[in-house]
Amino acid sequence: MEQFCCLFALFILLPIISDTVDHSKFKRCDQSGFCKRQRAVEEGSSQYEINTDAGVVTESMVQFPVLNRKNGHPFILQIITLEDGTFRIKMNEAKPLHPRYEVEYALLPDIHYSRFEVKKASDHWAIHAGVNELKVFPNPFRLEAYANGEKVTVINGRNTLKFEHLRLKPDANDGHEAVKEDHENHENVKENDEEEEVKEKEESEPSMWEESFSGNTDSKPRGPESIGVDIDFPHTEHLYGIPEHTDKFMLKDTRSGEPHRLYNLDVFEYDLDNGMALYGAIPFVIAHSVKRTVGVLWLNAAETWVDIGVGSAGLVDSLVNLVGGGNKEDKMGKTRWMSESGIIDIILFMGPRPADVLRQFGKLSGTTPLPQSWAIAYHQCRWNYNDQNDVRNVDLGFDEHDIPYDSLWLDIEHTDGKKYFTWDSHKFPHSIEMIGNLTAKGRKMITIIDPHIKRESGYFLHEDALREDLYVKDKHGKVYEGWCWPGSSSYLDFFDPKTRNYWASRFALDKYEGSTLDLYTWNDMNEPSVFNGPEVTMPKDMVHFGGWEHRDVHNLYGLMQVMSTFQGHLLRSDKRLRPFILSRANFVGMQRYGAVWTGDNMANWGHLKASIPMCLGLSIAGITHCGADIGGFFHDPDAELILRWYQAALFQPFVRNHAHIETKRREPWVFGDKYTALIRSAVRRRYALLPYWYTLFYQNEKTGAPPMRPLWYDFPEDTTTFPIQDQHLVGSALLVHPVTDQGASSVSFYLPEGIWYDFYNYKTYVNGHHTIPVDDDTIPVFQRGGSIIPTKQRIRRASSLMRKDPYTLFVALDQKGEANGSLYIDDGESYEYRKEGKFLEIIFQCKGNVIKAKVVNVNSPFQTVEWIERVVILGLTYKPSSIEGSSKSLGSVKLEGEGEHPFVIRKPGFLVSEDWEIKLH
Numbered sequence: 001m002e003q004f005c006c007l008f009a010l011f012i013l014l015p016i017i018s019d020t021v022d023h024s025k026f027k028r029c030d031q032s033g034f035c036k037r038q039r040a041v042e043e044g045s046s047q048y049e050i051n052t053d054a055g056v057v058t059e060s061m062v063q064f065p066v067l068n069r070k071n072g073h074p075f076i077l078q079i080i081t082l083e084d085g086t087f088r089i090k091m092n093e094a095k096p097l098h099p100r101y102e103v104e105y106a107l108l109p110d111i112h113y114s115r116f117e118v119k120k121a122s123d124h125w126a127i128h129a130g131v132n133e134l135k136v137f138p139n140p141f142r143l144e145a146y147a148n149g150e151k152v153t154v155i156n157g158r159n160t161l162k163f164e165h166l167r168l169k170p171d172a173n174d175g176h177e178a179v180k181e182d183h184e185n186h187e188n189v190k191e192n193d194e195e196e197e198v199k200e201k202e203e204s205e206p207s208m209w210e211e212s213f214s215g216n217t218d219s220k221p222r223g224p225e226s227i228g229v230d231i232d233f234p235h236t237e238h239l240y241g242i243p244e245h246t247d248k249f250m251l252k253d254t255r256s257g258e259p260h261r262l263y264n265l266d267v268f269e270y271d272l273d274n275g276m277a278l279y280g281a282i283p284f285v286i287a288h289s290v291k292r293t294v295g296v297l298w299l300n301a302a303e304t305w306v307d308i309g310v311g312s313a314g315l316v317d318s319l320v321n322l323v324g325g326g327n328k329e330d331k332m333g334k335t336r337w338m339s340e341s342g343i344i345d346i347i348l349f350m351g352p353r354p355a356d357v358l359r360q361f362g363k364l365s366g367t368t369p370l371p372q373s374w375a376i377a378y379h380q381c382r383w384n385y386n387d388q389n390d391v392r393n394v395d396l397g398f399d400e401h402d403i404p405y406d407s408l409w410l411d412i413e414h415t416d417g418k419k420y421f422t423w424d425s426h427k428f429p430h431s432i433e434m435i436g437n438l439t440a441k442g443r444k445m446i447t448i449i450d451p452h453i454k455r456e457s458g459y460f461l462h463e464d465a466l467r468e469d470l471y472v473k474d475k476h477g478k479v480y481e482g483w484c485w486p487g488s489s490s491y492l493d494f495f496d497p498k499t500r501n502y503w504a505s506r507f508a509l510d511k512y513e514g515s516t517l518d519l520y521t522w523n524d525m526n527e528p529s530v531f532n533g534p535e536v537t538m539p540k541d542m543v544h545f546g547g548w549e550h551r552d553v554h555n556l557y558g559l560m561q562v563m564s565t566f567q568g569h570l571l572r573s574d575k576r577l578r579p580f581i582l583s584r585a586n587f588v589g590m591q592r593y594g595a596v597w598t599g600d601n602m603a604n605w606g607h608l609k610a611s612i613p614m615c616l617g618l619s620i621a622g623i624t625h626c627g628a629d630i631g632g633f634f635h636d637p638d639a640e641l642i643l644r645w646y647q648a649a650l651f652q653p654f655v656r657n658h659a660h661i662e663t664k665r666r667e668p669w670v671f672g673d674k675y676t677a678l679i680r681s682a683v684r685r686r687y688a689l690l691p692y693w694y695t696l697f698y699q700n701e702k703t704g705a706p707p708m709r710p711l712w713y714d715f716p717e718d719t720t721t722f723p724i725q726d727q728h729l730v731g732s733a734l735l736v737h738p739v740t741d742q743g744a745s746s747v748s749f750y751l752p753e754g755i756w757y758d759f760y761n762y763k764t765y766v767n768g769h770h771t772i773p774v775d776d777d778t779i780p781v782f783q784r785g786g787s788i789i790p791t792k793q794r795i796r797r798a799s800s801l802m803r804k805d806p807y808t809l810f811v812a813l814d815q816k817g818e819a820n821g822s823l824y825i826d827d828g829e830s831y832e833y834r835k836e837g838k839f840l841e842i843i844f845q846c847k848g849n850v851i852k853a854k855v856v857n858v859n860s861p862f863q864t865v866e867w868i869e870r871v872v873i874l875g876l877t878y879k880p881s882s883i884e885g886s887s888k889s890l891g892s893v894k895l896e897g898e899g900e901h902p903f904v905i906r907k908p909g910f911l912v913s914e915d916w917e918i919k920l921h
Contacts, residue, residue: 021270025214026277026535029259033207034226035305038162038338039259041228046161048141050077052125055136057118062127066091066141073165077136081116082347084360085132087145089155091344097166100225101342101552103299105559106588107364132350145294147350152294153287154232155346160336163344164224169209216534219475219541222549228338231296231346236289237310238722239333240710241621244280244586244598246272249613249710249725251285251308259305259338264555264585266529266536268600269634272610279527279599280586281555282621286357287333290717295349295357297365300339301556301587303540309334340540341552354620354713355705361622362704366592368624370701373828374406374444375580375595376625376693377799378683379656380667381409381446387427388434394667395438399797401669403680404687406798407444409522409658418486419459420449421506423514431514439518442798446582450525451494451561454486461506465492470499472550475541482530482538491528491538494560495553496545500567507568517573520580521565523594526558527585558585559593566593576830582654586623595625595654603632603663608645609740613725615652619706625697626708627654636664639671640742640776646679647779648738650686651730653693653707678776684795685779689730691790691807691823696731698824698841707731715752724750733787733812733821734759737780746773747780755785757812757874762902764875785875786814788821788844793870803828806869807912811846813875819846825864825912838862840913846873849880851918853910866912871905879903880920887916 029035047069055064066075074094082088092100117128125136133146141161145153208224210217233239239251242260254260260275267278283298283306298304310333349360380398385391391408398405416422423431435445453462453471465471471479471490479490493499509515530538540551550557562583569579581594590596598614601607611628618626630649631637637645646668649655659666668679686693696707706713709729711721727737727749735756737749748771756765759781772780783789789812794805811819826832826839833839841856851871880903883895887910895918897905910916 021267023276026265026267027213029261029305031213032303032305033205033211034164034224034340035259035338036207037164037205037224038226038228038305039307041160041162043158043160046140046156046159048075048156048161048163050136050138050141052120052136052138055125060113062116062118062125062136064136065094068163068165075163079127079134079136081114081127081129082364083112083114084356084363085114085130085350086360086364087127087129087132087134087348087350089143089344089346089348091163093163093165097168098222100166101301101548102345103301103342103556105556105563106299106301108366111364134348145348145350147292147294147352150292151234152292152350153296153348154234156229157232158230158334161229162227164226166225167223169223170204213534216539218534218539218551221475221541225341226339227300227342227344228336229344230334230336231298232309232335233287233294233333235291235331236287237331237333238288239285239308239310239335240288241282241285241295241617242306243282243617243621243623244278244614245275245617246270246278246610246614247275248273249616250723251310253310254306254308259307262304262306262555263535264527264537264558264587266525266527269602270600272606279584280590280596280618280623282586282588282618282623283337284361284588284621285335286354286620288354288712288716288722290719293351293354293357293716295351295361296335297347297349297361297588298337298339299345299347299588300337300342301553302340302342302551303554304337304339306338307334307336309336341549353716355703358620358622358704358706365588365622367622367701367704368591368697369578370698370833371595371625372578372580373690373694373803374442374799376653376697377406377655377690378404378650378686379407379409379446379654380405381411381656381658382665383411383659383661384413385410386413388430391434392437395441395443397667397669399441401676401680402797403668403676403683404795404797404799405443405683406800407446407520408438409446409448409656411448411661412450412485413661414447417454417456419454419456419461421461421512428514432516435516435518439516442800444518444520444580446520446522446580448522448524449565450485450523451492451528451557452482452484452486452489452525452530453492455481455488455490456486462490464502465490468498468502470496470502472538473543474539475543477543480538480542483532484525484529491530492561493544494557494564495548499545500560500564503561503564504568504571507565507572509572517577521569522582523558523562523565524584526561526583528557555587558583559587559590562590562593578829578831586618588622591622591624595627596623597626597654597656598628600633601629603635603637603641605641605740605742607632608641608648609726611648611652612728612738612740615708616710616725616728619653619708620710620713622704624700624706624708625653627652627656629656629658631657631659631666633658634660634663637666639675642666642671643675643678643682643776644739646682648740650682651708651734651736651738651779651781655686674776681777682779687795687799687802688791688793689789690799690802691792691825692731692733694828695790695822695824699731711735711750711752718752720750721752733784733789735782735784739774739778739780744774746771747778749780751782755812755814755875756782757785759783759810762874764901783810783812783874785812786819787812788819788846790821790823790844800828804865806867808870808872809844809868811844811851811871811873813846813873817846817849817875817877820844823912825866826862833862836861840864842912849920851920853912853916855913855915862913864913868908868910868912868916869906871908871918873903873905874901876901876903876920882921884919884921885910885916887911888914
């Protein structure tokens with residue numbers, strides 16, 4: 001009977017398929033006490049003053065005292081210069097009642113600082129870092145960032161800074177002994193604290209000390225501690241970023257509606273075209289204009305809201321420009337950032353171009369490490385494949401229908417009663433054999449492992465967590481208990497190094513029974529999701545390692561789990577193999593550890609369209625290995641929708657078919673022979689382009705350049721590209737406009753400057769707007785003139801089986817008859833490319849009727865038998881009378897060519913590991 005009651009209670013709490021998200025479960029700004037207070041701040045009302053007379057210059061920073069003139073509370077402002085002309089601005093209380101949380105783990109541990117020069121003027125200090133400059137104005141508090149003399153960013157220009165200092169609760173006898181004791185024991189507390197509280201009384205409201213929502217009460221033992229300030233961008237109103245949301249890629253004005261919310265939440269069947277919180281929170285925005293691109297990172301892991309203003313400058317901005325002699329152009333992108341706790345920690349990336357901003361961002365937060373080659377191929381998933389026989393049949397189905405794929409995924413039903421690191425012994429009795437059957441064909445398997453741990457006596461993980469004290473605690477110091485898929489669950493505290501080490505150790509092959517090195521990991525529900533918690537997540541007054549409340553670190557929780565999983569993958573292979581992990585929750589730095597998908601989408605055309613701007617938003621915020629569930633997780637796509645979704649997804653970085661347990665089966669062959677052939681055609685196009693994708697991911701690791709990117713990334717001065725979100729670039733060489741309208745017979749698209757070639761029928765286009773007819777097999781993809789793309793045209797059932805196959809190069813000539821490209825090759829799985837230099841990087845060039853290949857790292861120990869099978873030239877204005885080739889191994893050889901557009905050189909036979917040359921006569 002007790003078991004029945006638990007199951008019934010869980011059923012009541014479980015998400016049920018409906019038509020849309022239940023908004024009543026999630027807060028609006030006016031239901032969040034701190035957001036309501038912060039949003040009520042009027043422009044020009046802030047009363048903070050920087051004491052520049054007391055400024056101190058050290059080797060690493062410039063530091064100023066700051067005073068809130070309204071209540072006399074002191075703060076410290078620190079300005080730090082980082083490499084590449086980047087500025088970091090930190091503001092904290094001078095003597096806080098207790099420490100305020102500063103984000104850990106999001107940035108790289110070895111940040112490099114740069115030298116700076118300070119110049120003092122009568123009304124400000126100027127901190128110079130190369131061509132960049134940060135001016136500090138004392139009263140009112142204002143910071144202005146300049147690049148080459150042009151003002152590009154202003155902090156507190158509208159004078160809305162509000163920093164709620166920590167304080168005692170007005171009623172000292174209210175039972176908050178923890179806060180009283182903290183106050184009494186803190187040696188730096190101001191003696192006149194009571195006088196300050198009198199000055200602040202007019203701001204006091206009940207939500208500062210306790211707040212209820214949807215039947216849950218947040219005790220707020222530390223009271224109000226929110227922070228907020230405006231950060232604006234003169235001369236541009238084109239703002240992008242702050243994922244994860246379903247709103248437009250170019251951010252819209254929110255001042256008359258809801259701000260964008262950054263608070264990792266489990267939102268199933270999410271709505272489109274709004275800024276409500278989803279699974280990830282990257283507090284990073286890019287401001288782009290024809291002249292310059294800059295970026296801002298608001299480094300805070302607490303609940304955050306961001307107001308966007310687009311359009312003309314306000315009265316305060318205009319007065320500041322007028323007094324300061326600034327440019328009177330009134331276009332301005334405005335943001336106001338509001339977080340519940342923590343400190344102000346702002347990093348300014350000064351550009352000047354999109355590629356520079358993302359390079360600078362990558363130097364601080366890291367870039368996506370080069371994935372194993374199979375991880376950028378096609379993945380097949382479902383909640384759930386029923387048993388080993390089901391797995392075998394699905395695998396055989398791909399072979400029988402000649403559709404390549406590289407991994408098969410198992411959801412929560414593969415476990416023994418939702419206990420992670422286990423297998424259902426009836427459904428999956430021989431997991432090692434099952435995995436081996438896949439790997440024999442060059443394929444992998446992925447299993448789900450979530451952070452909630454079933455509270456069941458005898459379950460080793462639960463018993464270990466209780467014994468070793470690994471769980472998150474409630475405010476009374478007891479282990480927190482919530483509800484998730486297993487029913488009663490507790491949540492591992494990944495902020496504790498002991499917990500991270502334990503978690504990593506569980507991936508060892510002798511501990512994760514039934515696993516092999518070919519089994520990889522999917523970390524889901526890691527926002528964290530708590531079915532009976534406030535807003536389907538963990539209460540904010542839970543306590544983590546170090547005494548930090550969950551409110552301080554919420555958006556970091558998923559990152560901490562994935563970081564621990566990553567370490568486990570490294571250790572189990574003795575740091576030889578690159579891990580693969582997929583995460584739903586994300587924050588700054590997640591890109592260093594895993595891929596991300598856009599969560600529980602729906603099977604409709606709107607969600608297909610939204611997958612493009614959502615992945616673009618993640619890509620420009622560092623999360624470059626991203627994608628969306630093909631066909632939509634909830635509900636059943638028809639044949640046309642899933643076909644078009646395949647065609648779009650196969651030109652995104654992460655490609656996975658996934659579906660809810662209550663949906664119909666949707667393997668590629670279940671929609672009839674016609675659509676099986678069409679989906680096969682689409683998947684094979686992805687596999688042909690894998691060498692290009694792999695090269696892009698290598699470049700991403702090195703420079704931060706996202707493989708999937710907006711048009712303005714490569715065409716920053718083309719204003720037509722600024723609002724475009726239904727087409728995108730893959731690298732700099734391919735432009736994709738997927739068909740995302742039901743029943744479409746044509747597609748309209750825009751091509752930036754230069755010559756473009758349809759990648760599949762070779763038709764030539766020029767800059768401008770175009771409309772073309774489309775049929776079921778059409779994927780509008782265009783190669784940029786001036787590029788060379790490496791492909792493999794011998795498609796096999798898994799990408800690993802193509803490793804020794806030859807390459808076909810597509811050479812697309814520009815107006816000058818020239819083209820350039822590159823190819824990166826390594827073993828596709830290990831870290832030997834880093835540790836031992838075992839890789840090849842090849843540069844291709846076509847100029848003056850000569851096509852050349854040059855190996856950059858000529859002494860590489862990496863060896864391969866791969867060769868050049870074909871060279872396809874687009875845009876050649878004449879048919880060569882003769883063709884000569886040469887390489888070290890072949891010497892001089894005569895080659896054969898055919899056709900006109902394209903002109904194809906067949907079987908030149910050059911090894912890719914050698915320099916070679918082709919001359920056209």
